[in-house]
Amino acid sequence: MTxxxxxxxxxxxxxxxxxxxxxxxxxxxxxxxxxxxxxxYAFQRQDPPVMVFDxxxxxxxxxxxGAIADPHGMTIVDDIVYITDRxxxxxxxxxxxxxxxxxxxxxxxxxxxxxxxxxxLVPRAAGPFNYCTEMAPSPSGDIYVSDGYxxxxxxxxxxxxxxxxxWGQPGKTEPGEFHLVHSLLIDPEGKVYVCDRANRRVxxxxxxxxxxxxxxxxxxPDNIVRDKDGIFYIAEQADEFGDSHVSIWxxxxxxxxxxxxxxxxxxxxxxxxDIYLGLTLEHSVDKYVRxxx
Numbered sequence: 341m342t343x344x345x346x347x348x349x350x351x352x353x354x355x356x357x358x359x360x361x362x363x364x365x366x367x368x369x370x371x372x373x374x375x376x377x378x379x380x381y382a383f384q385r386q387d388p389p390v391m392v393f394d395x396x397x398x399x400x401x402x403x404x405x406g407a408i409a410d411p412h413g414m415t416i417v418d419d420i421v422y423i424t425d426r427x428x429x430x431x432x433x434x435x436x437x438x439x440x441x442x443x444x445x446x447x448x449x450x451x452x453x454x455x456x457x458x459x460x461l462v463p464r465a466a467g468p469f470n471y472c473t474e475m476a477p478s479p480s481g482d483i484y485v486s487d488g489y490x491x492x493x494x495x496x497x498x499x500x501x502x503x504x505x506x507w508g509q510p511g512k513t514e515p516g517e518f519h520l521v522h523s524l525l526i527d528p529e530g531k532v533y534v535c536d537r538a539n540r541r542v543x544x545x546x547x548x549x550x551x552x553x554x555x556x557x558x559x560x561p562d563n564i565v566r567d568k569d570g571i572f573y574i575a576e577q578a579d580e581f582g583d584s585h586v587s588i589w590x591x592x593x594x595x596x597x598x599x600x601x602x603x604x605x606x607x608x609x610x611x612x613x614d615i616y617l618g619l620t621l622e623h624s625v626d627k628y629v630r631x632x633x
Contacts, residue, residue, distance in 0.1 A: 344599040344628065349588050351615065351628035355602075358382065358625050359397040366391065369618035369625055371563060371606020373416040375436055378610040382618060382625055383414040383423065390414075390421075390438065395610070397627070403438030409447075413474035413486075413523060414606070415565075422475040424485065429468075431475040431485045444485065444501045445469050451491065458489035459538070461519050462510045465492045468503065474535075474563075478526040478547060485524075486534060492518040494534055494549065507549035512539055515551040523563045523606075525572075533572070535561035542574070555593040559585060563606040571596070573615060575604040586615065586628070602626060 342353040358366065367386030374380050379400060382391045388402035389411045412426035420441070421434040430445035450470040454463035458471050473488030481499040492510040497503055511517025519538035526532055530547040537560040544552045559576035566572050572589040576598075579585070586607065587598040604617035604626070613630035 343631070345588075345597045345632070348632040349597040349630075350632035351630055354397075354627040354629060356622075356624045357397045357616070357627040358391070358393055359399065361399075366623050366625070368620045368623060369605070370411045370620065371414050372608050372616045372618040372625055373414045373421070374608045374610040374616065375416050376419050376611075378612065380608075380610070380616055380625070381414065381416065381421070383411045383606070384623075385411050395612075395614075401437070404434075407438070407440070408432075412472075412488075413563075415474065415476050415525075415608075417477050420477075422477065422483075424472045424475050424488075426471050426473065426489065429470060429472060431469070431472055431483075433475075442501060444475075444483070444497060445472070453491050455490040459520055460490075461512070461538075462490060462492050465506075465509050467493075467506060468495045473521060474523040476524055476526050478530050478532075479528055480530060480547065482547070484526060484532055486521040488521050492521060494521060494524060494532065494545070496547075496549065505549060507545070515543065515554065518543075520560075522561065525564045525566055527566060527570075533564050535564055535574075537561055537577070540579075553593070555589065557595070558587060559583070562604065565608050567609045567613065568611065573607060573609055575601075575607040575617065577603060577605075586617070 367384040389404040389408045392401040410427040413424040429450045433441040451466035470491040471489030474486045483497045493508040522537035523535040532545045542555040559579035562575040576585045588596040605620040606618040615628040617626045
């Protein structure tokens with residue numbers, strides 16, 4: 341077994357962790373999320389889009405057939421599943437067994453940003469949505485959506501799905517400028533952590549969208565999550581050398597650990613501190629079992 345990290349943050353790699361039946365395979369795994377029972381939900385770009393496993397990698401369930409056109413972001417908070425259907429331009433809440441609870445946006449309808457190629461620096465920012473990427477709730481009950489591949493905005497909604505405000509402009513350097521808003525996370529204080537992927541930084545904002553600070557010195561951040569102890573985990577895609585990494589950060593933006601990985605588009609951490617990576621290129625999930633305590 342491969343061991344990575346050090347001290348408190350030492351892990352053992354379980355490569356291709358899901359236990360699938362002979363002849364079965366996963367598609368492009370966009371991301372993974374865990375619930376309160378440490379079940380793992382793999383969000384893949386084929387039917388069924390959601391595959392559910394226990395901590396040992398045993399298959400439990402699946403759902404979402406025909407309900408999600410283009411799986412991208414998934415997060416689970418208080419056992420509610422928040423997903424983004426990227427090219428259908430909607431953000432949707434589900435129960436753990438796949439019953440839809442709320443939809444924000446109108447399927448197939450997108451805002452006018454002048455962007456033709458997803459991932460390009462957009463000519464102008466606009467309202468919701470144009471290739472949205474992640475949906476997450478805040479402690480206040482508000483909902484935030486990063487928007488994303490053909491926009492340069494973060495949108496804030498109330499619990500009923502009414503737009504409160506949006507922020508962000510296309511750009512490469514200044515605070516509040518974004519190039520590919522790829523993911524976001526809301527901490528218990530309501531601060532909004534935004535993965536500004538093509539600019540290789542995480543920008544941090546107040547609940548109202550006021551810039552606080554940024555973390556730099558990373559590959560393109562695909563996804564950011566926070567564990568119960570307030571430690572942050574980032575899936576980083578290509579750095580200046582073309583390598584992908586997982587990095588572990590404290591709340592002040594200091595890097596505690598970093599190691600190379602297979603390319604991960606999304607990640608999550610369960611209550612035991614184990615890390616799960618959703619792999620787009622290898623069509624799999626890797627697990628890093630935490631050894632240090």
